[in-house]
Amino acid sequence: QVQLVESGGGLVQAGGSLRLSCAASGRTFSSNTMGWFRQAPGKEREFVAGISGSGVPRTYADSVQGRFTISRDNAKNTVYLQMNSLKPEDTAVYYCAASGSSVFSRKYDSWGQGTQVTVSS
Numbered sequence: 001q002v003q004l005v006e007s008g009g010g011l012v013q014a015g016g017s018l019r020l021s022c023a024a025s026g027r028t029f030s031s032n033t034m035g036w037f038r039q040a041p042g043k044e045r046e047f048v049a050g051i052s053g054s055g056v057p058r059t060y061a062d063s064v065q066g067r068f069t070i071s072r073d074n075a076k077n078t079v080y081l082q083m084n085s086l087k088p089e090d091t092a093v094y095y096c097a098a099s100g101s102s103v104f105s106r107k108y109d110s111w112g113q114g115t116q117v118t119v120s121s
Contacts, residue, residue, distance in 0.1 A: 001027065002098040004111065004113075005096075006094065006115040009116045011119075014088055014119055016086050017082070019083070023078050027110075029074055033100070033105075034050070034072060034079040034096070035048070035096075035103075035108055036079075036097070038095065048094070050070065051071065051103060059103055067083065067086075068082065090119050091117060092116075
């Protein structure tokens with residue numbers, strides 16, 4: 001198990017940017033695939049981005065490809081989600097997740113508490 005704490009959410013206007021951070025502790029961080037998910041009101045949680053333990057490869061949902069960038073700093077046990085060109089439909093609670101599996105499996109076993117991102121039009 002990995003303990004995860006997200007930060008960096010907030011209110012931003014459409015077209016703006018935010019950077020989410022997720023601090024991890026527990027299982028050796030560099031051995032974990034890390035991911036970001038989001039859940040909007042009334043909708044199911046959806047995959048946003050994933051990154052392997054080494055930082056490559058990375059995967060993205062089609063809806064955020066080209067606007068969001070996932071990265072990690074293994075020395076700081078932290079994963080980031082840089083979100084640019086934000087749209088109102090990006091409004092959701094964003095969750096950090098960790099996995100001992102491949103980044104392509106999208107199967108995660110540890111979750112943070114979530115951070116709210118609200119994009120106003």
